[in-house]
Amino acid sequence: MYIAARPDPGRADRSGESFGLTHGFHPRALTPGDLCRKLVWLRLLPAGRRFFLFPILLAGLLSAFLGCERESLKLECTELGSGDLVFSELRGDQSGTDTWGQWIELYNTTAGEISLLGVTINLRKLDGSGERDIVVRDRTVSVYGQDYVVLGRQSGELPAHVDYGYEDDFSSDLYADAILQIYACEELVDQLVYHDLPSEGTLAFDGSLTLTAVSNDEEANWCVDATEPSAQDGGTTQVGLPGTPGEVNRPCN
């Protein structure tokens, strides 16, 4: 009795036809890429058993001979247009007693909700040193249209005013003078150059102006918000000059 070989989904050709379904099983030529993928899997087998030692060694040697490259794992990301998500307020290290912490506030300029999964904040000092990436790895973090989201230097349980904790990526103080960039799927979404991050309160885009990726490039549109906290800011339990995390900024004048 003839038993047709089961179609292997991994071997479907580019036209969508599956080997075995329409043509019966026809082994195709093994390309160097196929061989590399098989060798990578072989090298992932547990190495603790003597039985696997020889094939693993052979796979390593063959991989090196073929010039196999490890397939990179691609992080899921949200595709955004230029200016969809922009910098709105920064809170750096504070000179006095402070419990609010350091954070970066972003604003969704679009009408729709944006997932922040994979969104990356690139930080550099203005001399080019200290470059780091903060990557949002939590798929539950999103921001509604024309609303604000706060990335704070925290890990673990977050305070109420922080939506995502970035301390695992960047535990230093925010730089006093820096260039910050937002990337989504490796596309630049917004850029901000700032000087003199205050040690009392926040550096905030003028809340009386329309916030866009272009208007926030103008340093004259930013000012220090060192307003004393009110009861609504959680002033009874938090210490420091909070700025407006997650809220529209105060007007500069």
Ligand SMILES: [Ca+2]
């Ligand atoms: Ca900008």
Ligand SMILES: [Ca+2]
């Ligand atoms: Ca704000």
